[in-house]
Amino acid sequence: MTAGAVLVVSSMHDEQPPRPSAAQALSTSADPTRLMVHPLPPADPVRIRIAAIGVNAPMTRVGLDAAGALRTPPPTEPRLAGWYGDGTAPGSAGTAIATGHVDTPTGGPGVFYDLGTLAKGATIEISRADRRTAVFTVRAVELYDREEFPSKKVYGSSGRPELRLITCGGGYSKRTGYLSNVVVYATLTAVR
Template structure:
């Protein structure tokens, strides 16, 4: 089960079942630039973390009926990516697209579709085992007010506006806050982030919170 319209976050089994994004596939992936300099993907500093209690900057719009998402665009960070369905792994963590598709964004196929009522979830790699950038490498650089567009199979485009970007340690991942449904059509984008070790990979997740503000 997944978040539904007016479902209480504390009662939703999906929230209990999906504690964080599975980041094991990126273990060992650190970009090497020029003369051997290590470069980490952008992260939202704690001092700049945005409050999810903020009122959306644009009027809300009526939710759409379900339809599969096919492409995600985020002009602010140069993302224009096909989307593929993903599910949960054996531990109940949210999968990312296959490692041979680092340019794809994965949407949680057992949850709401982007633009429909509830919280839609999309995940993507921050980098790859070979050290090249993934689709969400720059996700942590997004700021409040940025626009996210998702084209759907019904030929409608759901337009979301970012209202928060936050970084969480995996041991303190706020599942209710991230996955809980307000009843509005909302979107969460998730990738790996935070500290990094060669033995465990990334130690946290970057989460973008966005609200539907237009349909084209």
């Protein structure tokens, strides 16, 4: 899987979406989210909730395009979040990937518009088809230039249940769209 694809071409280029602060970057110190939570068996996610930024959205399966880049939900459904259905299910061992639009071609905010404002310690809840809720705690929020997107770091697995949320961010070019991606790193810390 490659990254750095433009998630949506926007007309909101005059007003950039929020960017994460340097304080939200991955830390080399001990990870406070390393609680012993057993991975869940695979089950499709159906809804994502991020109370800190007002997200409460349905989820849909997405795949890869012909170039191997992660697809997004249709631009006509900016409030829908996608998850990489050929990969790890959220809550299972490995790295689950979710994506969503930062904004829309007509200028409105997308489901992940405020992703860059998330802070370490925020929670992300994913309701699954098996009626369990996987609760993740944010470990970091980073902004990466599309041309230097660290695929191994973002998509790589530690073997424990983790989640990455990805959307567009940074500067905007009328020719190519957003120049960066916001990536949220989160670890499973509870199951309900």
